[in-house]
Amino acid sequence: MRLLDFLFARRGTAPLARERLQIILAHERALNGKSGDLVRVLQEEILAVVARHLKVEREMVQIKLDRGAGISTLEIDIQMPAEGAAAH
């Protein structure tokens, strides 16, 4: 049985380790490195643009950058203010 395990079932776990590392590090580098600044800059500028037309608070604009191995997503979540709160 052990021999069968060895021959068929037990693929090495190193490839999985490698893949998990690549994904988590891409994410962490985005948070710690220069792309972290990118998120901050985007947050400020988008907030400024939205604030020109809508009355929004800082925490109503949320930005999330998610970097995966194959696909990265930039998520922008803007909470609309209640009716009649249009700024100008």
Add this chain to the structure above:
Amino acid sequence: MAKVLVVTSGKGGVGKTTSAAALGAALAQAGQKVVVVDFDVGLRNLDLVMGAERRVVFDLVNVIQGDAKLAQALIRDKRVDTLSLLPASQTRDKDALTPEGVARVIAELREKFDWVICDSPAGIERGAQLAMRHADQAVVVTNPEVSSVRDSDRIIGLLDSRTELAERGERMEKHLLLTRYETARANRGEMLKTEDVLEILSIPLLGIIPESQEVLRASNIGSPVTLSNPLSAPARAYFDAARRLRGETVPMTVPEEKRGFVQRLFGRRVA
């Protein structure tokens, strides 16, 4: 021109102190004047690994606070006379190190030695940042294991942002030292391979230190492995790495233990 080298890793227990001692000794054995400085204030161990624990009178904190002269705190190795140790304090806490004080001591060491090797504490806090602050080059010690690789990545980020070199807009030369490597397990897909770690961290490779019982044996007897057993696999790997630090081109191999007939015969016994 002296070189200041920080040996760092983020994660604890990967072999920073072992590697700082072995690389320092290997450079000194080649005739270079070397001092290894323990930055792990409160948890010093370099003295023990280098077999000088009973000779510590003054330490780095004493020198920084002006209670002792640098020459009084330096401990010269009894086996290699170009090798010295500057121990950390065991009784003080890490706040006893001041950035100005560390800068002054490093500057003074630069005048006396060819190599100033700073053995960093684990972590990414103050102590680790002070150890790397004045470095010209860094050795990032990494095990082929996920948590170690992740922490090394974090430390590389700090080397590129929180050091004097980085703040001046210059590039810090960084080297990867892969320790506790097991070629057979890596080949079987059980352990990250050298290429995996290199691809993820993207810094040049300084050396591959094979997993070996000689490393524990060396720390048991208080001797860098390049002195306790110069022909052992890890010692040969450290000698190669030291030569690369000096700018030599040495083919990259993972040294293997040479086992004689008698060793093979008795190799399996427990003690």
